[in-house]
Amino acid sequence: DAGVTQSPTHLIKTRGQQVTLRCSPKSGHDTVSWYQQALGQGPQFIFQYYEEEERQRGNFPDRFSGHQFPNYSSELNVNALLLGDSALYLCASSLTTGEAFFGQGTRLTVV
């Protein structure tokens, strides 16, 4: 079992650009959550997807959007990137409300 896999591991974008991050959940898991972890901070909940729909959302602007595919994998899209969007983006998968398993994260740097 490969666990939760995220791609890419690192990327650099310019302000105003758009970015797409990808996540494959742990085998058998049907729920994917995304978190943003700024340097020196704890992760902040962005949103959760279940059955291809956004089930709950944190305090993030509409520039942050997502998608879940029939195979439960997920994408996080961020539009109009700001310098403040630089962070480690973590994907977590779970079985509905079970414990969350985290991927290694994608380090996004906005310049």
Place this chain on the structure above:
Amino acid sequence: AQSVTQPDIHITVSEGASLELRCNYSYGATPYLFWYVQSPGQGLQLLLKYFSGDTLVQGIKGFEAEFKRSQSSFNLRKPSVHWSDAAEYFCAVAFDGSYKLIFGSGTRLLVRP
């Protein structure tokens, strides 16, 4: 607002010494409680969790935590720290009816040889 507090930003202990990391959460009914560990540049690994039942829970790597409802606390302990335990530790809470984890700001553990 619901929140999690980890009052210690850094803790330094000697290898072989005991460890206690503190975690307090704001009032909320039926909390689900977690401790995660994060090594530099890595994702989060679950150490242990509390959903209900016995308030003293055992986790991986020799860690344990005790839930005290009256103090709204879920402190993490280890009787003898190893150099490999040096990492960032996060306490997290999920409140009944919510699917999101609320994390504390973390405690960085340094281990002296």
